[in-house]
Amino acid sequence: FIRRDSIMFVNARFLIDKFAKDENVKTVIYGHAGHINPISSYPAVPCIPFGRYMRKAYGESYSPLLFLIGSGEAMAYDEHYNRKDNWLSSPPENSMEYFLSLIDDNVFYTHLTVDFNELTLSRLQGSHHIPQEFYPFNLYQRFKGVFFIKSTDCTHKDEKEISFEKASDRLIMKIKQRQEKIKEIQKRIENL
Incomplete structure (x- = not known):
């Protein structure tokens, strides 16, 4: 599990070198905030995050951006x-999400300036629902x-979201099938 981020980096670097090597070509990689940042994987399993490998390889050209949601529903497992x-x-009132929710626009981007160089509560939603959603980070x-x-x-899902759900369902079904195969293989090994 803890080698996952280094493998992500090897795969990303291969794709960048193969398809986006020219300096004028930009690459966008969408990933979980715990992986793409160059500082740490906190509060998840401690490991060197994908973002640190990227920052070491690409310097300040690597620019991770954070996606935050103030309120609503989230899908997890x-x-x-x-x-x-x-x-x-x-x-909570002292969180980044609360602060940004005070702005009238429903969707916007803001650059993080040195004014944000302090610990601030922010939501970290992983693949599974957990009761604690907010952790202190220096964003x-x-x-x-x-x-x-x-x-x-x-309440208003368009076709792309529906097809994403169908794709997620298929992926989860494959994961469950693999787990069953692993159990079957383990039983066969035990019976040798």
């Missing part, structure tokens, strides 16, 4: 990889800017 939609908890050291969505509305 339970311990059996069943997809669950849960409401996000309300942002300025981790990210160049923040894309903020004040509120998500899951």
Whole structure:
């Protein structure tokens, strides 16, 4: 598990070198905030994050951006990889999400300046729902800017979101099938 980020980097570097080697070509990599930042994987399993490998290889050209949501529903998984939609908890008053929610726009981007060079509570939503959503981070050291969505509305899903759900369902089914195969192989090995 802890080598996952180094493998992400090897794969990303291969693709960048193969398809985006020219200096005038930009590459966008979408990933979880715990992986793409160059500082640490806190509060997840301690490991060197993908972002640190990227920063070492590409210097300041590597610019991780953070996506935050103020309120709404989030999809995550339970311990059996069943997809669950849960409401996000309300942002505490001293959190980045609360501060950004005070702005009138529903969706916007802000560059992180040195004014944000301090510990600030911010939501970290992983692949599984957990009761604690907010952790202290120095977002300025981790990210160049923040894309903020004040509120998500899951009542009007378009085709892309539906097909994403179908794709997620298929992926989870494959994961479950692999787990069953592993159990079957383990039983065969035990019976040798």
